[in-house]
Amino acid sequence: MEGAFMFQCFFFIALAIFSYLLFKHNSKASKTESKLPPGSLGWPYIGETLKLFSQNPSLFFDSRYRRHGEIFKTHILGYPCVMLASPEAARFVLVTHADLFKPSYPKSKETLIGPSAIFFHQGNYHSQIRKLVQNSLSLNVIRSFIPAIEFIALSTLDSWCNGTVINTFQQMKKFTFDTAVLSIFGELDSEFKDRLKYNYHIVDTGYNSFPINLPGTLFRKALLARRRLEGMIHDKITQARERKWEQNNLLTCLLNYKDEDGQFLEDNQIADNIIGVLFAAQDTTASVLTWIIKYISDDQDILTAVEREHKALYVSSEGGTQTSLTWAHTRNMPFTQRVISECLRMASIVAFTYREAVIDVEYNGFLIPKGWKALPLFRSIHHNPEFFPQPEKFDPSRFEGVQKPNTYMPFGNGTHACPGNEVAKLEMLILIHHLVRNFRWELATPKSGDCGVQYAPFLIPAEGLPAKFWKKSDAKGHA
Numbered sequence: 001m002e003g004a005f006m007f008q009c010f011f012f013i014a015l016a017i018f019s020y021l022l023f024k025h026n027s028k029a030s031k032t033e034s035k036l037p038p039g040s041l042g043w044p045y046i047g048e049t050l051k052l053f054s055q056n057p058s059l060f061f062d063s064r065y066r067r068h069g070e071i072f073k074t075h076i077l078g079y080p081c082v083m084l085a086s087p088e089a090a091r092f093v094l095v096t097h098a099d100l101f102k103p104s105y106p107k108s109k110e111t112l113i114g115p116s117a118i119f120f121h122q123g124n125y126h127s128q129i130r131k132l133v134q135n136s137l138s139l140n141v142i143r144s145f146i147p148a149i150e151f152i153a154l155s156t157l158d159s160w161c162n163g164t165v166i167n168t169f170q171q172m173k174k175f176t177f178d179t180a181v182l183s184i185f186g187e188l189d190s191e192f193k194d195r196l197k198y199n200y201h202i203v204d205t206g207y208n209s210f211p212i213n214l215p216g217t218l219f220r221k222a223l224l225a226r227r228r229l230e231g232m233i234h235d236k237i238t239q240a241r242e243r244k245w246e247q248n249n250l251l252t253c254l255l256n257y258k259d260e261d262g263q264f265l266e267d268n269q270i271a272d273n274i275i276g277v278l279f280a281a282q283d284t285t286a287s288v289l290t291w292i293i294k295y296i297s298d299d300q301d302i303l304t305a306v307e308r309e310h311k312a313l314y315v316s317s318e319g320g321t322q323t324s325l326t327w328a329h330t331r332n333m334p335f336t337q338r339v340i341s342e343c344l345r346m347a348s349i350v351a352f353t354y355r356e357a358v359i360d361v362e363y364n365g366f367l368i369p370k371g372w373k374a375l376p377l378f379r380s381i382h383h384n385p386e387f388f389p390q391p392e393k394f395d396p397s398r399f400e401g402v403q404k405p406n407t408y409m410p411f412g413n414g415t416h417a418c419p420g421n422e423v424a425k426l427e428m429l430i431l432i433h434h435l436v437r438n439f440r441w442e443l444a445t446p447k448s449g450d451c452g453v454q455y456a457p458f459l460i461p462a463e464g465l466p467a468k469f470w471k472k473s474d475a476k477g478h479a
């Protein structure tokens with residue numbers, strides 16, 4: 001009897017403790033749930049990934065922005081995410097509270113680029129590498145690249161004039177690869193450059209593959225090509241050390257750097273950052289250039305104004321006799337600069353960026369839980385009519401004035417903002433200059449008849465914008 005009583009007491013106490021714990025847990029969960037931003041996490045695991053990548057991303061973001069406002073949750077590529085669609089929220093994540101978020105990239109990208117590359121780091125190591133990359137791409141350095149970029153631009157454009165329809169994006173990638181190689185290594189012999197191009201192309205095809213390291217997979221091929229690429233970079237490092245290269249480029253900046261303890265960077269740190277810059281420079285600039293061709297082809301008045309600006313350049317200098325560009329010329333292309341700015345806004349090829357909350361973070365009363373991704377939505381901000389009236393209209397004149405702070409971020413913002421933005425703009429100005437002065441082109445309808453957009457992995461016009469180019473002096477369609 002006494003035993004039964006004791007058992008009852010024990011049972012009720014245990015039940016009370018269990019109920020209390022359950023209550024605490026539920027109330028905490030519902031409190032957390034209620035503090036999460038509005039929005040749907042979609043299907044288990046796939047979340048809303050298919051919805052995002054099966055349509056123009058503007059439609060995906062806009063519908064949620066209209067429904068929920070500046071901050072909402074979703075689930076993409078296997079991760080719960082908080083999307084941030086206002087200038088203030090983007091600034092919170094990228095600038096004022098950047099230390100609460102770390103950069104976040106898919107594992108396959110980190111493995112193929114290399115874990116010591118600038119993108120994957122915060123703090124001391126990141127700022128050291130960043131200074132070196134910035135120095136190697138400073139205005140003072142890149143102005144000396146002009147003749148070499150011009151040479152690459154002209155030979156690239158010439159190679160398109162063979163009477164066939166080309167994939168503009170793929171061809172632009174050749175141009176942006178060669179210019180990236182120039183800023184990394186300076187002038188290179190063509191045999192080394194060809195091997196570099198061959199191997200990097202295989203690495204490039206692996207970035208968006210499934211990270212399955214089995215014989216025959218794209219990922220395995222990319223890993224092997226990456227190993228060969230690393231070997232080639234090591235050879236260049238050895239040569240540069242032996243010959244004490246004086247040239248000012250990324251390789252020499254990385255090679256000559258010593259930290260406060262007198263330590264040089266390790267060879268693999270140098271290789272990872274070189275492959276990282278190739279990755280950052282190639283597809284981005286090629287996508288924007290492809291969009292520029294599309295936008296100026298679609299608006300004859302804008303094309304005429306660009307042509308007029310470039311024709312006038314030489315007339316105003318040296319009495320019209322000079323034929324190659326100077327730094328001063330590139331600083332005197334205001335209309336083309338505005339076309340580029342408007343293209344960067346309209347296309348917003350880097351539609352958003354990824355960060356990951358390192359602790360639970362509160363923004364405007366909403367919780368961004370630790371481990372969740374936080375995505376500042378550059379594209380939504382660039383297409384918000386409050387900051388850019390009639391946002392779907394391609395209108396370079398909107399860049400005659402100054403933009404509201406933090407509303408225009410094609411090159412990102414804060415500690416990870418793009419250190420290559422000036423060289424990217426310089427490349428674009430030089431290519432456009434020679435294109436409109438010496439060439440003509442006609443857009444072709446994509447084979448699929450689809451005139452929309454595709455991911456490659458940045459947004460590009462369908463099928464890379466098929467087009468036919470010819471020299472101004474030649475009969476149409478002939479090389």
Ligand code: HEM
Nearest residue numbers: 118119280281284285288350353410411412416418420424
């Ligand atoms: C039009 C072309 C380009 C666009 C739109 C662009 C855009 C961006 C953006 C948005 C970021 C920031 C990403 C983030 O915060 O997560 C970034 C970072 C970066 N970009 Fe660019 N980029 C372009 C061209 C280039 C070029 C030509 C180079 C080098 C030659 C370059 C090198 C880098 C590097 C190294 C970073 C990482 C910086 C860091 O983590 O501190 N980019 N770029």
